[in-house]
Amino acid sequence: MRPGATVLRHPKHAMPETPYTHEAIELKWSAAWAEDSSLYKAADDGSKPRYYVLEMLPYPSGVLHMGHVRNYSIGDTLARYMWMKGCDVLHPMGWDAFGLPAENAAIKRGLHPGDWTRSNIAHMKKQLQRLGFAYDWDREISTCEPEYYRWNQWIFLRMLERGLAYRKSSLVNWCPECATVLANEQVVEGCCWRHETTPVEQRELVQWFLRITAYADQLLDDMSQIEAGWPPQVLSMQRNWIGRSEGAEIDFTLKTTGEKLRVFTTRVDTIYGATCLILAPEHPVSRELCTGDLAAKLKAMVDDQGRKDPELLVKEGFDTGHTAVNPYSGEEIPVWVGNFVLWGYGTGAIMAVPAHDERDFEFCRKYGINVRPVIRPVDGVLDDGATMETAFCEYGVVEASGEWSGLDSAEARKRMAARAEEQGFGKAAITYRLKDWGVSRQRYWGTPIPVVHCKACGIVPVPEDQLPVVLPKEVEFTGKGKSPLAQLPSFVNTACPKCGADAQRETDTMDTFVDSSWYFLRYVDPKNESLPFDAATVKPWFGVDQYIGGVTHAILHLLYARFWCKFLRDIGLVAVDEPFKNLFTQGMVQLNGQTMSKSKGNIVDPDEMVIKYGADTSRLFTLFAGPPEKNIDWNESSVEGQYRFLSRLFRWVTRNMDGGEGSGETDAKALRKVHQTIRKITHDFDNRWHFNTSIAALMEMMNELLAAEPGLSPAVRKECAEKVTLMIAPFAPFAAEELWQLMGRTGPVFKQAWPKWSDELAMEEALEIPVQVNGKLRARVSVPHGSSEDEVKAAALADANVQAHTAGKTVVKAIYVQGKMLNLVVKG
């Protein structure tokens, strides 16, 4: 007997087995694994095919939640499988460590954001290790450390050199109470999140931007490179977000000032139907035209937070009293300000064509502005503007439009845009919904933007040898006034790197999405002190073979990362256009159909699960509950089922692992099931990740092995025990490792070769053919392998139930699907 094995007598088999003690096993191995940093290291020597598995790095909020457990269980299972398939696996982990919660903790509880963050990281790292995730911790990065964020600064400066980072004035959310700028996420129902009764105002401030729009077309076009590996949903969301729209820009002339007022339209063919211009309230021309009483009206409209919620927005506007001239028709039309016109899209001014646009129609009817149809359906007549009840928005034939009358819409759009260009009052234009990425944050806990403001030299980049610009530690957090950095003279006051005169440091920090836009590259070369990473080191690992995370990042993070990858390619650091070859978006873990959240108080704590059932069981549950892309509901009974299964498997293996002499009558049956299972799971891994069906197959196999157990020969017992252990290894690494050791085998089980199946051993003894009569199942007949169609038919016709359903009728046709089924078509 094996030393240390507890002897239990299984009632049926009376062989020694070891009980499954999840806690002892998992504590033992997680401690051992945490000590051996070589275990999960990528060799990176090209001796094996490389495979980069990446899961989205967590924000160190304090504790892991079940969503993390699911995300990382999927990635870890895949990583372990790829190891067993003989790949050189890169599987890193790190921390998205900058962000507001740290600063809030500082304001509320007087903790330094750095201390708060680092202690959270320490705790969460322990949790990850306790869960048994196979990360190469030597590559761990934490984005709040200067060793990391100095490269944010370095890359930022490269963008600055190329004009891709720039400053401009823009409207931002401003809380008068806090006297600071708020991120969009911090505006709750139009008010400040900390002052719930204080409406947020829009203020014009100078901010830093990254020119992502320069890559808009590439971001769209390169989707073809990842189409096969990304969920179509994510690509479509990005496509919508970028929102490329082809049309024309046309200048109207303000009658009073002679100033040009440019509008963007996709329907220049309808321009003879334009009955007014409408400006966004934020438009500078609005401010210019609205004097006297109108100025206050305008200010109220700009600050009206109701505009942020399209559900609640009622279209409102007012006439400025000014008019503008339509360059095509020479017509003079009124200029309005409207709350539904977006300053951030197109030119912030539109021509209203009520007859052919729903929104314009609603607005103009409300204010009694003319509705003038100029497009008729191809096979219809022009509507009557006075009586029409909805706008006609489709393409058609242009009418009542001077020389353009009679053209179809598409043709008119082209020709009229060309005319505008010829005569200098406009041009064909493409507009994107995508805006440049505002990265300025008036916050402390982020990467300092590495520039200096000098009276003489203007904006001066901090020289490379002075990077990183380190966040000062001694800062006071009041949550009031200017950003903490701006209140710190020792940080702000510096010498201009160019002329040496007194100058001021930039006090804005970078949006934290900057950190996660390139971290996956740093993992490959995490200790590099002269560059963000070495191009040659990184090259063989890119693009990431499999990226796994929540769909919540479909747009922001995944779009920014694609943008940065392209920029890094342009400066010669990356060789690929796209960072992630394959993306997998897993579903959420819910409780009773609801998202778990602190406010709902329905959090399932992973720690409790791990103590009660173990990490292996928790993993099995999250993988078994449903296909990984779907949401799953936490169900404790089902968790118990997984525990029972694992425990059954564990005990079966321990009492059947010894080997020896003798023969068994159920050997073939057991081996057949084992080989069928290897085939099934391998297929699941290689073609689709329906781990739920893989685990179901393992359960089915165990049920069969339990049934076959009394009749098994010792040698086959041992063989099955070994294969079972290897197959469970990617799913339940702790139990598998323990079993592997109990078997007296050496080396980590996840570095053993994934078992191979034999089609011969997996083959059933006889073919069982379902027999249908007129498409309805009437019998199953058993025939030897390789039986001919005639033989199958003969066997079918010999069956009593088939005879009962064919009696007195003629078999007019027989459809036989080789080895699958037989359908007899009868008449009469």
Added chain:
RNA sequence: GCCCGGGUGGCGAAAUGGCAGACGCAACGGACUUAAAAUCCGUUGUUCCGAAAGGAACGUGUGGGUUCGAGUCCCACCCCGGGUACCA
């Protein structure tokens, strides 16, 4: 409104156009136990016929269609979930 998903037992779910409900949970019955827990064995879509063995009809949101054969493909509709939206 538009764009994706999805609708299958009491529940989570399986099913390259070819045996619907694998696997698990729950429930019920049984074994073991002084008892309970744990464990093990069995039953479990609905209805009907039969003492039983067995058999029949119905059944994958609704209605149509294609097919020898449809949960799966096509058309129309209903419901649920997610994303997105005055984007001119």
